[in-house]
Amino acid sequence: MMDLLWLVPALPFLGALVLILFGTRISRTMVAVIGVGSVGLAALITILVGTTFISSSESSFNLLLWSWIDVAGFSPSFALHLDPLSLIFIFVITFVGFLIHVYSTAFMAGDEGFSRFFAYLNLFVCSMLFLVLADNLLLLYLGWEGVGLCSFLLIGFWYEDKNNGDAARKAFIVTRVGDTAMAIGLFMLFDAFGTLAIPEILAQAPQVWTVGSQTAVIIALLLLGGAVGKSAQLPLQTWLPDAMAGPSPVSALIHAATMVTAGVYLIARMHVMFELAPLAQQCVAIIGAVTLLLAGFSALTQYDLKRVLAYSTISQIGYMFLALGVGAWSAAVFHFMIHAFFKALLFLGAGAVILLLHHEHDMFKMGGLRKKLPAVYWTFLIGAASLAAIPFITAGFYSKDNILWLTFASEKGNVWFFLAALFGAFITSAYTFRMVFVTFFGEAKSTVTHRAGNLMTVPLVVLAILSLVGGFIELPHTIGHLELLSDLLSPVLPSVILRPGIASAEWAIQSISIILSLSGVYLAYYFYLKKPALPGKIKSSFAGIHHIWFTGWGFDVLYQTIFIRPFVWLSTMYKGDPVDKCYTGIVLLTDFMHRVFAKTQGGILRWYIMGLVIGAIFILTLGLLL
Amino acid sequence: MEVTFYIASAVAVYATIMVITRHNLIHALLYLVLSFMAVAVVFYILGAPFIAALEVIMYAGAIVVLIIFVIMMLNLKAEAVEQERKWLSRGIFIGPAVLSLILLVELLYVVTASGVSSSGYPMVDAKAVGMSLYGPYVIGVELSGILLMSGIVGAYHLGRQKKKIVHRFLEKAEE
Amino acid sequence: MILLWFIIILFVGGILAWIAEYWNASISRWISMLALIINFCLASYLLAAQNEIAILSESSWLLYYRIPWIPSFGISFYLALDGLSLVMLILTFFLGILAVLTSWKELQYKIGFFHFNLLWVLAGITGVFLTMDLFLFYFFWEVMLIPMYLLIGIWGHENRRYAAFKFFIFTQASGLLMFVAILGLYFVHGNLTGEYTFDYFKLLGTTFSPEVGRWLMLGFLAAFIVKLPVVPFHSWLPDAHAEAPTAGSVILAGLLLKTGAYGLLRFVVPLFPDAAHEIAPWAMLLGVIGILYGALLAFSQTDLKRLVAYTSVSHMGFVMLGVFAFNELAVQGVVMQMITHGISTGALFIIAGFIYERIHTRDIDQMGGFWKQMPFMGTIALIFAMASLGLPGLGNFVAEFLTLVGAWKASHTLTIFATLGLVAATVYSLRFLQSVFNGAEMTHVTLPDLSLREKLMVVPMVIFIVWLGLFPQPVLNTVKRSVERVISAQTKVDDIREDLRPGIAQKGGEDE
């Protein structure tokens, strides 16, 4: 049964291949069946393989497909590696991916690039599966770049609009910067270990390096560079808000549920490296903490429904990074999973709203949709509640609470991280419910002609259920104390070490966070339902701060100034190829000399004789002088 | 004898100056004959009577006659003299004069400073010349023969009136 | 004997194609096509049967053919085939077939003479890849040059005369330097051993004083780095590529540049291990400068073919970096780079040719939104743009990654800068892709998508590039022994050095 693992990435790949080759010749129904079916089958096989794997006692399972490269000891192969960590990831990828595919058949129904869309989406799923199933870092890198490509293609899916193209290009290039850092990290890892196989590296690393060894820190930081690029963390977060130019299912699948969490996966996967490099791990935590706050503030000021969600995604991944940074590995994975559910749900809901309102993105032009789109409203509300971590009933509460607690309690955590996370939670619930209230409550500002069909509603409902119950697999000590996920992950990821004598404070931390998230909701209620005029006033009196927040803290302008402009300037200046000018100079010199000497061949006989005479004088003078 | 030499020299120099300053070709040629004659005298004084005779026959005779023939063929008229006067402006002398002066001074210096002096030149007669011509210099004689022949052929070839062809060629070249 | 046939078929095919034009132009197309297909099949047969052949001859050389040519000067007609040559031959004939196909409709005049030149260029290239006699090598080096000059000069675009002269002067000047170095080597070896010969294998072990070795190596290097090309000797390339007809560009980028890389591997490093070792840091630096400079300039070009030409400059920087890193990983990477770059850049030039055939301009500013009408071509362009930016799964990634991993061992700083080249490659590749195929439609003419003939050209290239990306091992195995030979020449030097001053050598190995 486990040998079927290769089918999991192979099926979507086949789907993509068939769609690319024959997509334009077969009917839309066939396209949908192939596109959705391949991922659905992959999800089914994942469940089969997963149950077999969990019931078996092995801690990991390897499947060698073929040997890729074998040169002078450098021998990465196409090999899949299944362990609990990758199992969770492939489950989320195939399952959420399947739901999003189903949703897409309705969402993209009228689009002329229907088959192209599913081809790209299948290719993405395949790459993402390779990323998480890779046995060695080179194969991981293949998946890593593959998802980058698909992200590029899907952001720029509606290619006729130049803005989409620019957003896609930005996404690709910015993540590529991180990838390059990661590539250098791979060179160093290979140099150090002579292999890129992940299990071997993880096994050997503690023997080769002591904790805090300089090489380890550099490598960890380089890997972090890759993670930061892919997961849209500071300082490479700028591409994600723009990436919302893609269709909504794409945002849901790639830019919320799966690809952007690849960085989390990478760090969790290479956790041994980070444990050996405390400095790098601290960097992970700091980046996470700062990012979650900056992105949260930006989310508070956005008008575009999807941009709010984009900033929210950046912020939530910030939480995951923070968890990784404090050594709460499984908490990060837990939050990844729950986040995949509720954020996909929110994006799909937002997509539904946007589609039904004829591609209207500005949420201040919506309003009052509660009555008109009840199914979307309820599911969206559940997702929002989960994002805002409404206590006890939502999954988001359990996952985020876990991180908050461990940020405070972990050996590597401290109060500052905790405060940042706490304040972030407050902002999160504020901007989440700002979005909900503005979009679904108040007066109706637009007309809705039809409702979402079943193909759209069913995935929403399934995801909504998961957003509610998904959290019950991991309950805190104070409530129930269930650790299914951590137990599952325990062979791969070490459990967090708490500071001594702190366990009793858990309930206090929890209550603070509950209060803060609820007050965030109230804040949104107060500003946007009770006193709708107030936000405008505040906005005008703090226009400067608003502008900074709205533009994502000016990172775009900064990068524009220090990277893009100089590059373009340099490139334009060099367009004519200055080196070539040197050769042209030689040619011009030759030409000039030619002209000068040609003058002497004037055809005037007397000048020739004059030359003769001058020559004679010259020679005689020489003879006389010497 | 010395006096004869200097007189002849003076005549040669004067005649040559007149040659290069005349506007009328025929006048110049007459002076040229004079110059050659004077040089012939010098040759004689220097003990080369055979060469003196050759000088008179070849230079003063054949070559000058040849030039006169050509002048007659060209049928130059009075305006040619006018034009010659125009061409020969004073300014045109300055550059060459300076150059020539420098060269002359250098040559004179070389000649006088070499310290060669002698008196009384023995006669080297035609027989001696003939002996060495057909002795060691026989190759030179042969080559001279070839040169003269090629001169004849060249002159004949160039002198032909093949106006049309050359004209077309020139036209083509001017495109 | 089969080696001789490779060359004879091309030479004779060329002459026949020229003559055939007298009756019918399309016959000459078919003749050249046939000649190349025969060669391709022969080479493929050798590739498939290499193991049996290798066992028979019991060396890393698969086949050789030798007859004396001018014995009094020690010149012989000496051809030999090893894995590296074999792989390059396959690439040569493959791209040759594509070049014939791409000029099927593009060319309107002097078709027979065109095919004559095309086949003779290919014959020259084949000879360069096969010959083991330095005099003969120079002969083929020149055979390559003149037909190429004619290809650019007669069938090129507007500014073809300028480009053709520039190409000719650059390559000829550098080629003459190489010839001087060959003669120098000949006399040094002759003085030393009393045997005056141009035989590569006999010259291999020649020892020089460092001074002489350096100068001779620079002579060889001059020819190869101009051909490669390395910044600052690249300036002929954008002009030649941009002005040449599509077939010419394909051959230039795909094969002619590779002769430079081949020369570095076959001659510079094995013949002058000491001098090469000395110059290695500078050579690698030039490679890195080439990578970044080419990428920078590629970004700003508005002429589609010039853009692709500058990407070649950038990619060939990896070759320079890898060759002088002196380890198996890097050199294997270089060999892969030679093949994959040949295919990917060839494909990009072919696409540029397709576009030119349709809209009669190479100006990127006049393109846009072509995906709508030509999705098939768009997909192909996407694949090759991704190949040129080094996307894993396609051949170029394997090449670049191996090169960089190898180069890392030689120099950390330079490798980091070279890796930055990957970002720059992303920037220009996406610009190319987006400004041509994405955006609003700019032309209002109907653009037919690829015809069957055109598909026949690009589809095999796609298959090759993907195959090389996922299953590069057969190729790597084929060239393994050739690469090891290159490396062993270098490690011998290292060993000697280590014996001489162990302390210093070890220290030198550790830093950077």
Place this chain on the structure above:
Amino acid sequence: MDDVPIESGLVLASILFILGMIGVLTRRNIIFMLISVEIMLNAAGLAFIVAGAKWAQADGQVMFIFILTMAAAEVSVGLALILQIYHQLKTLDSDAASKMNG
């Protein structure tokens, strides 16, 4: 045969040569240039004769004969050229015949 110093003969040759050169340089009329060239050749011959007289050898005179031969050939070809030029260009101006410039 008194003592005419050898220098005097050479000085005369130099002066004649320079005068001929001045003629070539200043005149534009081709015939005058040709005449001037003759003067120069003659001067050179004179120098040979003087030298031959000094050493009482026939070689100087032999050389003069060669020069004479050359002069004759030169004049004949030169005059033929002059005729052609005059027919083509209707002038004897040497500057007018400068079609051959680079």
